[in-house]
Amino acid sequence: MRIFRSLTDGIGFDLVLVGAAMAFLLAMAGLPLVYNVLMSFQQVDMFTLGSLVRPWAGLDNYRAVIAQPEFWLVMKNTGLFVVGSIAGQFTLGFALALFFHQKFPGSATIRGLFLVSWVMPGLVVGGIWSFILAGDYGVLNALLQGAGVIHAPVFWKSDPNLSIWAVIIANIWLGLAFNMLLLSVGLAAIPRDIYEAAELDGATAWARFRTITLPMMRSTIGAVLSLGLIGTLQQFDLFPAITEGGPANTSNVSQYWAWQMSFKLYDFARGATISVMMLVLVLVAAVVYVRSTRSEVRG
Amino acid sequence: MKKLLLALGVSVMAMAAQADPVKLVIWGLDGDNGLIPKLAKEFDDKNDDITVEFRAVAFDDLVNETLKAVATGNAPDMISLDNPDFAMFSSHGAMLDITDRVAKSQVIKPDSYYKGPWNSVMWDGKVYGVPKATNTIALFYNKDLFKKAGIANPPATWGELLDDARKLNDPANKVYGLTWSARANEEGTFQFLPWIQMSGGSFQKVNGEGAVKALDLWKTIIDEKLASQDVLSQGQWDSTGTFNAGNAAMAISGPWELNRMATDAKFDWGVTLLPTETAGGARSSAMGDFDWGIFATTKHPDEAFRMLEYFVSQSDRLFPEFSNIPARSDIALPSTGDARKDEALKVFQEQLKYAQPRGPHPQWAKISKAIYDAMQQALTGQTTAQQALDQAQATIDGILKG
Amino acid sequence: MNMVKRPWAWFGFALFFAAIYLFPLYWMYVTSLKSQSEIFASPPTFWPNAPDFGAYPYVWFQRHMPAYLWNSLVIASGVTALTVFFGTGCAYVLARYRSLWVDIGLFTILMLQVLPASVMVTPLFVAFNQLGLLNLPRTAVILGASAKAMPFFVVLTRAAFMSVPRELEEAALVDGNSRLGAFVSIVLPLVRNGVLVCAILTFMTAFGEYIYSKSIIQDADLQPASVGLQAFLGPNSKDWNSIMAYSAIYVTPILAIFVLLQRRIVSGLTSGALK
Secondary structure: OHHHHHHHOOHHHHHHHHHHHHHHHHHHHHHHHHHHHHHOOEOOOHHHOOOOOOOEOOOHHHHHHHHOOOHHHHHHHHHHHHHHHHHHHHHHHHHHHHHHHOOOOOHHHHHHHOOHHHHOOHHHHHHHHHHHOOOOOOHHHHHHHHOOOOOOOOOOOOOOOOHHHHHHHHHHHHHHHHHHHHHHHHHHOOOHHHHHHHHHOOOOHHHHHHHHHHHHOHHHHHHHHHHHHHHHHHOOOHHHHHOOOOOOOOOOOHHHHHHHHHHOOOOHHHHHHHHHHHHHHHHHHHHHHHHHHOOOOOO | OHHHHHHHHHHHHHHHHHHOOEEEEEEEEOOHHHHHHHHHHHHHHHOOOEEEEEEEEOHHHHHHHHHHHHHOOOOOOEEEEEHHHHHHHHOOOOEOOOHHHHHHOOOOOHHHEOHHHHHHOEEOOEEOEEEOOEEOOEEEEEHHHHHHOOOOOOOOEHHHHHHHHHHHOEHHHOEEOOEOOOOOOHHHHHHHHHHHHHOOOEOOEOOOHHHHHHHHHHHHHHHOOOOOHHHHOOOHHHHHHHHHOOOEOEEEEOHHHHHHHHHHOOOOEEEEOOOEOOOOOOOOEEOEOEEEEEEOOOOOHHHHHHHHHHHHHOHHHHHHHHOOEOOEOOOOOOOOOOHHHHHHHHHHHHHHOOEEOOOOOOOHHHHHHHHHHHHHHHHOOOOOHHHHHHHHHHHHHHHHHO | OOOOHHHHHHHHHHHHHHHHHOHHHHHHHHHHHOOOOHHHOOOOOOOOOOOOOOHHHHHHHHOOHHHHHHHHHHHHHHHHHHHHHHHHHHHHHHHHOOOHHHHHHHHHHHHOOOOOHHHHHHHHHHHHHHHOHHHOHHHHHHHHHHHHHHHHHHHHHHHHHHOOOHHHHHHHHHOOOOHHHHHHHHHHHHHHHHHHHHHHHHHHHHHOOOHHHHHHOOOHHHOOHHHHHHHHEOOOOEOHHHHHHHHHHHHHHHHHHHHHHHHHHHHHHHHHHOO
16 A cells, blocks of 8 residues: 555656556667667677577677778768757757748748648658759759759759768758657747846847847757757758769768668677667767756746 | 268368468569559459469569568468569578479470579579569660751660760750769669679679770760769659650660650650660660569469469460469460550560579668669769779679679 | 847748748749640740649549648657657667766667668568568558658657756655656656657658658559559659659648647747747
8 A cells, every 4th residue: 555655656656657658668778779789799690680689799889890891981970960950950040930920910820831841751751852852853953043053954963072062951851840840849938028128228139139048948949959869860851862872972961871881781789889880979868958957937 | 980970071071171272472563553462363263272462562562571571480372573672582491492393394494484583493403482573674765866866777886876966965955965864763773783694794794805995985975964974863664754855865664664755755765775885786684574483381282383373374365364474485475456566565675585593692672772772883983984983893702702 | 229120130031941942842833834845845834824634533533642740640640659669768778877878879770770661671571571560551551661760860869868857757766656656747747848749750750751652552442542642753754843743742731730730849849848
């Protein structure tokens, strides 16, 4: 009876709530993680996927991955992809959130339309952007040429200097809805009267943004950036549709490379190794998020 | 008494056989004009002692799903796999060795098959499958544009191909001389390997003089803007789409294009064999399409082989009903009712004689990546053709040795 | 400044931005109506030369879309229910305290997101196979996909719980409520809208679940719409009309619900529903 009481009341109640969720997550996401980490230290034959006991390989897979001629190119692209996507998603998302924060007719309805990218199947998003970004029949070039911005077609997908940007553009589009929505929520949580007081004191719009909006939004921004980073690191639907990581790996990033290794080249050990290496990046995201929760203000 | 028991046993067994038909599971490509589910259903209906269950798998997932199934003991009885992937399974003992069964079969005659497709089901001198169908690539050309440019015949050599592309190229009207696919995936290798083979190379030897010359030719075509730079990122289907739209005068692709082209292209078109390195030089081409195979783990090898024989016996229906080209030279294709298509099919059937499988090699995917990576490195000017192909050769040597 | 006209200028800008953003959606519809070769015409056509709606009935009947959509609905509902069930309480506790343990909890939840679904599906397949769950494939997918949706849900819902004043809950406890009682009767009603919105977002993500479904659900009658889309991608051809028509059929209803319910979803989320 006392045990039951402690489960509905007191600390036991908290432990049950967190414990149930954690147990579920550890089983469904933790075990696959362990499986992959383990695999990165093993020799994996493609027909031994079903077992955990395989010959030990130590750090051989890690050495082999780093020794691949494309390793550093892929790392550089990954950095560019993450920074470019997040910078684009975040600044545009923030700008739109601020814009729609103004009260004007239809603001809520139109903002609702921006959530479209949330429900589009990845394969279709990739296909559409592949059409839009095509050099000759692509509509982006047609518009830019019509506006006189460019005079010759730009081969977004096939120019080795641009191919990674082709995927970044598509990914910014895809992630914008998420950024805008979360930042809108954060903005709405700031009491209006603080702004009104500042306005009376004669603070400019920029000063109000810097001294009120940004500090009050710190925790939201932390959540958006860290979730955005995780989302970006998992994004690979766009790659097979737009560039296949080419030309010559100039748009290949680690998550797509890992996927290629495992599911196109059937080298599961190296695929897992690359995934595990990406753990470091998610570690950064998790730390950013956890730190940002420290500056939360309780309502 | 003993006799009675025996008789009883036999009749019980017979009853059991009647009550409990053997279940065969077959996996295959989703789509493909419904070929597998239709034939499987017919076989099911014709045989009271057998039921067949079909699972459709998307093209991109077929190998991965199969690997997972084999690894966890859930493999189906039979499958149809893309031919370059077949060796990965046959070399690992995942497929049933059907050498003896084929030798005894009244239906399956290895001699009636084209060499290329038949090689793709062989491993270590043994037969592990039967080609389902086949295809290859050749050169499509826009006859109207050829006439306009004053070119009488389609190109027969690499040199003529370049010359014609220069003559046909017309940027003002948004027409490129040529289009094909040099994409960073299997399609890129599918399109480039024939050029290596025409010049005397193979997937084991990719850095010969002729291969370098071919790659340099491709690079010249892109550098002179005789083809869209997007050949580096678009697949064959999209690339030929630009040909159909009238934006390219020539396109390299296969017979799967015929139906769409016949409906969509608003110009007269034809197909010719892939140009050779020199006049009358060695021919080669790529070989596509799937192979049937029975898994070694099947509990019903006899019934599965009967199903395979049934499929093979229906080969003459492949083309009229499913637009698949039989991998056999003894089956004449009936007329499609469209003279251009019939003409084109004759060319493809001629080209098929020179079609070579990719591999067979258990690590084909890695060899293929070495080839398309090298191709793309040279085409984007990051290294010379020679350097790129040398690096690919080093990678391939490592794979062949290992 | 003219205070009457200005909002309409904002409205104009908003429409302009939305038009740019929605252009890819427009391209999806237009592509579904073009001929297979017009898609690749240079220069591109902004409106099909001869709009052909044939792809719509084709994909609807050929691919048995009603069954696929039903399965998507079942899977999305299951994922949402499970995520809300496990996630809400977890988010509540993680919002209630501030301690090293909470930090560790949040950290763990995010770290469990490290792997893309494509890498997680093999071990899950192996495990489900051992447990016999492959015979209940939709359930298996729901289990896997819920774990994938959970971190996101917890982070968002936690923000909603953060906005509930602690005093309210404490007052309820002083009045003699148990923790469970206070949670159910005081805290939950206050965050109802926030949880609802997070649930809707989870539902929409789960509606498009693809990677687990294609591998775990082998029976075509039980597969969701996202898997059915793959059939148009052959080894040598991509039926772009059908792909676009299929996804238009599949996206448009959700889009319509979005626009109809947006007052509840977006304005609810942003104008104090989380407060």
